[in-house]
Amino acid sequence: MSARRIFARPARFAAIAPYLWMALFFLVPFGFVLKISLSQTAIAQPPYLPVFDLAAGWTALKAAFAALSIDNFKLLVSDELYVFAYVRSLTVAATATALLLLIGYPIAYGMARLPKRWQAVAMVLVIVPFWTSFLIRIYAWINILQHDGLLNQILLALHLVNQPVVWLSTDSAMYLGIVYSYLPFMILPLYATLAKMEPALEEAAADLGAPPLQVFWLVTFPLSLPGVGAGVLLCFIPIVGEFVIPDLLAGSNSLMIGQTLWLEFFTNKDWPVASAAAIVLLIVLLAPLLLYERLQRRQLEKR
Amino acid sequence: MAHAAGGEAHPAAGQPLLRIEGVAKTFGTFRAVDGVSLDIKAGEFFALLGPSGCGKTTLLRMLAGFEAPDEGRILLGDKDIAQALPHERPINMMFQSYALFPHLSVRDNIAFGLKRAGMARADIATRVAEMVALVKLEGLEKRKPDQLSGGQRQRVALARALARRPQLLLLDEPLAALDKKLRESTQAELMDLQRRLGMTFIIVTHDQEEAMTMASRIGVMNAGRLDQVATPRELYEAPRSRWIAEFVGDINLFDGEFKLRDGHRLVIATDGAGTLVAAEPREPVGATKLSVAVRPEKVKLSRRAPVGEGSAINQLDGVIADICYLGGSTTYKVKLGTGGMVQSSVTNSARLDVDAYSLNQQVVAWFSPDDCMVLDR
Numbered sequence: 313m314s315a316r317r318i319f320a321r322p323a324r325f326a327a328i329a330p331y332l333w334m335a336l337f338f339l340v341p342f343g344f345v346l347k348i349s350l351s352q353t354a355i356a357q358p359p360y361l362p363v364f365d366l367a368a369g370w371t372a373l374k375a376a377f378a379a380l381s382i383d384n385f386k387l388l389v390s391d392e393l394y395v396f397a398y399v400r401s402l403t404v405a406a407t408a409t410a411l412l413l414l415i416g417y418p419i420a421y422g423m424a425r426l427p428k429r430w431q432a433v434a435m436v437l438v439i440v441p442f443w444t445s446f447l448i449r450i451y452a453w454i455n456i457l458q459h460d461g462l463l464n465q466i467l468l469a470l471h472l473v474n475q476p477v478v479w480l481s482t483d484s485a486m487y488l489g490i491v492y493s494y495l496p497f498m499i500l501p502l503y504a505t506l507a508k509m510e511p512a513l514e515e516a517a518a519d520l521g522a523p524p525l526q527v528f529w530l531v532t533f534p535l536s537l538p539g540v541g542a543g544v545l546l547c548f549i550p551i552v553g554e555f556v557i558p559d560l561l562a563g564s565n566s567l568m569i570g571q572t573l574w575l576e577f578f579t580n581k582d583w584p585v586a587s588a589a590a591i592v593l594l595i596v597l598l599a600p601l602l603l604y605e606r607l608q609r610r611q612l613e614k615r
Numbered sequence: 616m617a618h619a620a621g622g623e624a625h626p627a628a629g630q631p632l633l634r635i636e637g638v639a640k641t642f643g644t645f646r647a648v649d650g651v652s653l654d655i656k657a658g659e660f661f662a663l664l665g666p667s668g669c670g671k672t673t674l675l676r677m678l679a680g681f682e683a684p685d686e687g688r689i690l691l692g693d694k695d696i697a698q699a700l701p702h703e704r705p706i707n708m709m710f711q712s713y714a715l716f717p718h719l720s721v722r723d724n725i726a727f728g729l730k731r732a733g734m735a736r737a738d739i740a741t742r743v744a745e746m747v748a749l750v751k752l753e754g755l756e757k758r759k760p761d762q763l764s765g766g767q768r769q770r771v772a773l774a775r776a777l778a779r780r781p782q783l784l785l786l787d788e789p790l791a792a793l794d795k796k797l798r799e800s801t802q803a804e805l806m807d808l809q810r811r812l813g814m815t816f817i818i819v820t821h822d823q824e825e826a827m828t829m830a831s832r833i834g835v836m837n838a839g840r841l842d843q844v845a846t847p848r849e850l851y852e853a854p855r856s857r858w859i860a861e862f863v864g865d866i867n868l869f870d871g872e873f874k875l876r877d878g879h880r881l882v883i884a885t886d887g888a889g890t891l892v893a894a895e896p897r898e899p900v901g902a903t904k905l906s907v908a909v910r911p912e913k914v915k916l917s918r919r920a921p922v923g924e925g926s927a928i929n930q931l932d933g934v935i936a937d938i939c940y941l942g943g944s945t946t947y948k949v950k951l952g953t954g955g956m957v958q959s960s961v962t963n964s965a966r967l968d969v970d971a972y973s974l975n976q977q978v979v980a981w982f983s984p985d986d987c988m989v990l991d992r
Contacts, residue, residue, distance in 0.1 A: 510712060510714060512710045512711075512712050512714035513714050513716060513717075515679075515681055515701065515708075515710070515714065516708075516710055516714035516715075516716070516775075517716070517727070518680075518681075518700070518701040518702050519679055519680075519681075519701050519702070519706075519707055519708050519776075520702075520707065520727050520728030520731055520775070520779065521702045521728050521731035521732055521779070522702055522727075522731050523700075523702050526731065530727075531716060534718050535716075535717065535718060
């Protein structure tokens with residue numbers, strides 16, 4: 313065996329390892345979900361029909377295949393409840409991501425311009441909330457925002473309001489929770505691109521006659537776009553499917569798709585419709601991902 | 616901005632363009648620039664030379680506006696620009712890293728400053744074409760910086776800095792990233808360009824050969840201060856201090872004490888080279904503790920002692936301790952009988968005669984009093 317082949321074998325395995333992982337932990341479960349989404353609800357265990365039984369023989373299997381239908385998807389499109397849930401999820405995610413970008417960019421920019429040793433400290437400060445459980449932090453917000461919570465107590469003590477303000481179960485509370493929870497995911501990729509940007513580029517722009525605002529829009533911002541893209545995707549995609557924050561902080565009059573999914577699955581025990589909703593969500597989320605990938609590839613090709 | 620269109624009247628060549636008055640800058644407790652005063656004449660090619668950390672780059676950055684001086688004034692014409700922001704100055708800079716905008720093409724990089732000046736589109740196109748031709752980059756206008764070689768990037772940086780026709784062009788170690796051959800040809804091109812455009816250049820470099828080759832005047836900086844401002848020749852042949860003599864070129868230094876004056880000659884007893892006779896420097900020396908400095912190429916070698924008159928008064932016996940063959944010349948290190956060491960650089964003027972001396976050979980090293988520089992210790 314030549315030296316080349318000794319090296320080639322583990323290298324080849326390393327190359328297929330991610331695909332193996334994807335197949336095992338994404339494609340196979342996805343196949344299950346897809347199959348369930350094409351089934352019908354039934355009062356049974358599992359709560360849907362048909363059930364594939366390999367032992368039942370070829371004809372039974374063929375009958376099971378014939379029983380699959382896309383009725384659940386038709387329901388999703390025709391029922392306003394689901395359409396609204398999707399639209400609301402996308403709107404909330406878009407708004408929250410915009411807020412995150414507006415708040416995260418200045419923070420990341422400030423961090424990148426700190427002296428080197430302070431950058432490490434700022435980085436730790438950004439990550440520190442992760443040391444506490446996410447759920448506990450959201451409950452803490454409930455505590456702060458409730459009727460006799462910390463926020464209202466402070467506002468009353470400062471005589472800024474005469475009676476407690478309703479914070480909890482509003483969209484504002486939900487946005488606060490989302491922005492608070494996702495801020496590190498926006499800041500970190502932005503900081504990474506801004507920190508490695510050569511400071512001389514901004515100086516060169518100023519030297520060539522660009523006032524500070526133009527320096528930002530003509531040089532700093534365009535060069536930070538990869539970080540902006542990464543941050544936006546990292547926030548937008550999970551926020552669309554967010555369940556805990558809207559469930560605990562927002563009102564119950566309009567639901568996001570994550571909450572709808574939960575209801576269908578656990579309250580209505582309608583696994584097929586829940587599965588169909590999950591698959592539509594996946595397809596909706598695939599679009600921005602593919603778009604981002606194409607943009608990145610085009611940028612690479614230009615080099 | 617009138618200067619960007621090249622409309623503003625420049626001072627006539629030789630007239631002062633820039634006046635730096637007592638400029639100082641402190642970072643924390645470190646005094647990077649410590650009271651520098653300097654006049655730059657219109658149309659001159661000035662070099663700021665010094666080791667790294669001497670403050671030359673800080674001084675340049677203050678001229679560009681990236682740092683504001685803590686003290687002093689920077690007068691461009693009769694306007695104090697010390698506190699003006701970079702984009703308000705008719706000064707452009709070529710960065711050591713080139714700092715080309717990676718997301719813009721060669722054309723857009725060069726046009727960047729022109730657009731900021733609000734130049735008309737057609738005029739921008741003309742000027743960019745002119746600049747591209749000037750730095751010989753025709754055909755590469757649409758490339759991005761990372762599709763260019765190091766030498767091409769350097770040219771784009773130069774074209775971009777020149778495009779606005781600044782009154783003053785600052786160059787921060789512009790050739791440091793190029794290899795030796797390319798650096799030499801680029802030096803010649805930069806000099807030619809500066810002469811043709813009649814512009815004022817200030818270059819910062821730690822490479823004394825580069826400074827000597829290109830600049831008409833050199834300011835040597837050391838520890839935040841401007842030690843000497845002189846032509847390359849003056850700097851080399853009449854350095855004002857021992858530090859400059861050592862920093863610029865190679866030097867033989869003999870520490871000693873003043874003994875007596877013999878007409879226009881000083882007799883100095885040195886530690887390693889016995890008693891030396893040196894021509895009296897133009898500026899009278901104050902102290903008795905002096906150093907005699909001789910450049911290696913002024914030290915001649917011969918097998919037997921020359922007649923000890925005139926130019927051969929200083930004669931030192933020794934043996935060849937080291938030979939360093941450099942092609943055009945050979946540097947010999949001679950261990951002197953008096954204990955010291957002297958370096959002699961001999962031009963290899965004949966092809967078949969380069970190994971004129973061999974190791975451990977007895978020689979006489981000699982030099983004229985006129986070739987001795989007397990420096991305070």
